[in-house]
Amino acid sequence: MTETSNGTSARRNRLLPLRAVLRPQVVLPLASLAAFLSAWEAVGRSVNPLLFAPPSRVVGAFIDLLRSGELLTATATTLNVLITGYALAILVGVPLGVVMAQARTFGALVNPYFYGIFATPRVVVVPLIIVWFGVGYTGRLFLVFLWTMIAISTTTADGVRNARPDLVEVARSYGVSQTQLVRHVLLPGAVPFVVSGLRIGAERAVVGVVIGEMFLQLTGLGGIIVVNASQFQTAHMLVGVVTIAVIGTVLIGALDLLERRFSSWKTTSN
Amino acid sequence: MTTGMLRTKRIRSRMAWVPKRRAVHHVLFALALLVVWQLFSGVVGPLFLPPVDAIAAAFFDLVVTGQLPRALGQSLVLLVVGLLAATAIGFFFGILIGRSRIAHWTLSPYFSALFVTPTVALVPLVLIWFGFGFTGRCLVVVLAAVVPILLSVSSALRDDPGELVEVAKSFGLRGELALLRHVRLRAADGKAQAAHDDRHGRAVVGMAVAETYLRLGGIGGLIRSYGSLFQTDYVFAAILPLSFLGIGLTALVGRVERRFQGWQS
Numbered sequence: 001m002t003e004t005s006n007g008t009s010a011r012r013n014r015l016l017p018l019r020a021v022l023r024p025q026v027v028l029p030l031a032s033l034a035a036f037l038s039a040w041e042a043v044g045r046s047v048n049p050l051l052f053a054p055p056s057r058v059v060g061a062f063i064d065l066l067r068s069g070e071l072l073t074a075t076a077t078t079l080n081v082l083i084t085g086y087a088l089a090i091l092v093g094v095p096l097g098v099v100m101a102q103a104r105t106f107g108a109l110v111n112p113y114f115y116g117i118f119a120t121p122r123v124v125v126v127p128l129i130i131v132w133f134g135v136g137y138t139g140r141l142f143l144v145f146l147w148t149m150i151a152i153s154t155t156t157a158d159g160v161r162n163a164r165p166d167l168v169e170v171a172r173s174y175g176v177s178q179t180q181l182v183r184h185v186l187l188p189g190a191v192p193f194v195v196s197g198l199r200i201g202a203e204r205a206v207v208g209v210v211i212g213e214m215f216l217q218l219t220g221l222g223g224i225i226v227v228n229a230s231q232f233q234t235a236h237m238l239v240g241v242v243t244i245a246v247i248g249t250v251l252i253g254a255l256d257l258l259e260r261r262f263s264s265w266k267t268t269s270n
Numbered sequence: 271m272t273t274g275m276l277r278t279k280r281i282r283s284r285m286a287w288v289p290k291r292r293a294v295h296h297v298l299f300a301l302a303l304l305v306v307w308q309l310f311s312g313v314v315g316p317l318f319l320p321p322v323d324a325i326a327a328a329f330f331d332l333v334v335t336g337q338l339p340r341a342l343g344q345s346l347v348l349l350v351v352g353l354l355a356a357t358a359i360g361f362f363f364g365i366l367i368g369r370s371r372i373a374h375w376t377l378s379p380y381f382s383a384l385f386v387t388p389t390v391a392l393v394p395l396v397l398i399w400f401g402f403g404f405t406g407r408c409l410v411v412v413l414a415a416v417v418p419i420l421l422s423v424s425s426a427l428r429d430d431p432g433e434l435v436e437v438a439k440s441f442g443l444r445g446e447l448a449l450l451r452h453v454r455l456r457a458a459d460g461k462a463q464a465a466h467d468d469r470h471g472r473a474v475v476g477m478a479v480a481e482t483y484l485r486l487g488g489i490g491g492l493i494r495s496y497g498s499l500f501q502t503d504y505v506f507a508a509i510l511p512l513s514f515l516g517i518g519l520t521a522l523v524g525r526v527e528r529r530f531q532g533w534q535s
Contacts, residue, residue: 024371024372024375025375028372028375028376029375029376029379031376032375032376032377032379033379036380051398051399052399105295108292108295108296109295109296109299112296113303115517116513116514116517117513119471119474119513119516119517119520120509120512120513120516121474121475121477121478121479121490121512121516122475123390123475123478123479123482123483123490124478124482124489124490124493124494124508124509124512125509126482126497127493127494127496127497127498127500127502127505128497128502128505128506128509130497131317131318131500131502132318203386206386206388207388207389207390210388210390210391211388211390214390214391215482222390222391225391225394226394229394229395229397229398232398234395234398237394237395237398238395240391241387241391241392241395244387244388244391245383245386245387245391248386248387248388249382249383249386252386253386
């Protein structure tokens with residue numbers, strides 16, 4: 001008697017994680033992915049396996065690129081520029097945003113130019129960057145830095161401008177200095193805006209790295225894409241595309257979560 | 271609440287003289303920039319930074335010879351066709367994903383992946399799979415522009431306008447499609463517009479990317495060919511209209527958006 005009840009509870013315990021796994025939000029994406037990959041495998045093989053690179057070939061190319069060390073070197077090159085440019089953009093963008101919000105006239109004057117640069121597709125600026133910085137590391141860094149910096153500084157300025165006037169007034173009435181006001185009232189209030197700037201900036205940064213590697217200097221993951229595309233090595237090219245997509249997903253997904261956590265602040269501060 | 275009211279009051283009383291002064295500031299700042307630019311280009315040389323008058327001359331030349339209008343025309347056709355296709359596809363899948371949880375779980379991961387993958391990285395793939403005729407170039411614009419449209423439609427539809435649906439049902443409106451057309455889409459309209467400026471930016475980027483990659487026509491091709499000749503004055507003269515295109519589209523969308531918002535309330 002006790003043994004059977006023990007048996008059923010043990011079975012239930014074993015089933016519990018299984019049931020959690022079997023939820024539709026887990027099963028459906030996996031089933032859809034399986035269906036997508038097998039359809040691609042079937043179509044790719046029957047039409048032209050070289051050109052349409054079915055998943056099995058992409059996996060083969062992945063192992064190939066991993067063994068030769070090419071993939072790791074390329075990823076390191078890409079991440080180096082991405083992280084350095086992004087960090088520089090934060091270091092310059094946040095203080096500049098504060099200045100743009102504090103010195104209102106300066107902010108209003110600079111804003112349209114920032115906006116114009118931000119609206120200009122980066123691929124067409126590539127010829128100018130070649131002339132200004134050459135085709136090396138600096139040029140690629142600039143492609144990441146400038147556009148990310150603009151995203152971060154304009155959102156930071158928005159956040160500082162949206163500071164609660166009552167808090168500013170209270171702080172002023174206690175006679176705080178300008179730096180204290182920025183540090184203890186304006187910047188904390190601007191955090192949700194800065195975080196969304198970081199997310200938008202990250203999107204821009206990932207694109208900037210890839211543009212630099214595809215149009216300026218054939219290196220990194222963008223280089224893998226272009227070089228293999230010109231040799232019609234679709235499978236190898238797709239390894240580059242997927243790796244970039246993974247980097248983008250991790251970076252932007254993390255910032256997205258962060259932004260969602262801070263967005264409740266945004267509504268209360270308004 | 272009170273602070274907000276106070277603020278609008280203050281802004282309104284300032285309204286009368288602020289725009290005029292601000293315009294003067296902007297003009298002066300632009301003139302100062304141009305002067306600095308001109309002086310700086312004298313220092314670093316015309317290849318590094320072409321002087322303002324050379325850019326103006328290049329712009330005039332591009333317009334008179336018809337190169338710029340022709341390229342701009344080609345680009346605009348690509349942009350409009352691509353945007354229309356992206357809007358149609360985005361609305362279709364956006365409605366599907368917004369209304370059906372099954373569609374949400376099976377389809378949205380692909381669109382999220384597409385969203386974070388830079389469009390440039392997909393261009394060689396499109397080239398190999400679809401060629402670089404008009405179809406291939408359109409596809410690049412669609413790939414760039416479709417996800418923001420889809421996301422704004424689906425997220426707007428997910429917030430169910432429950433009361434409106436109830437009212438419509440009590441007036442005898444039946445069927446998911448009819449409800450979709452008459453109630454849900456209209457209720458969502460204001461929100462669906464909200465993400466549009468991002469979407470137009472992305473469409474312009476897709477257009478430029480498609481044209482630049484193979485130097486095939488359009489304004490992207492024009493810039494690429496002058497760039498490879500290191501004629502920076504012509505490069506600048508051709509980039510400026512593209513920047514204005516991006517800004518103009520966003521302004522246009524902002525105006526449409528405001529109209530829809532007025533309509534909604």
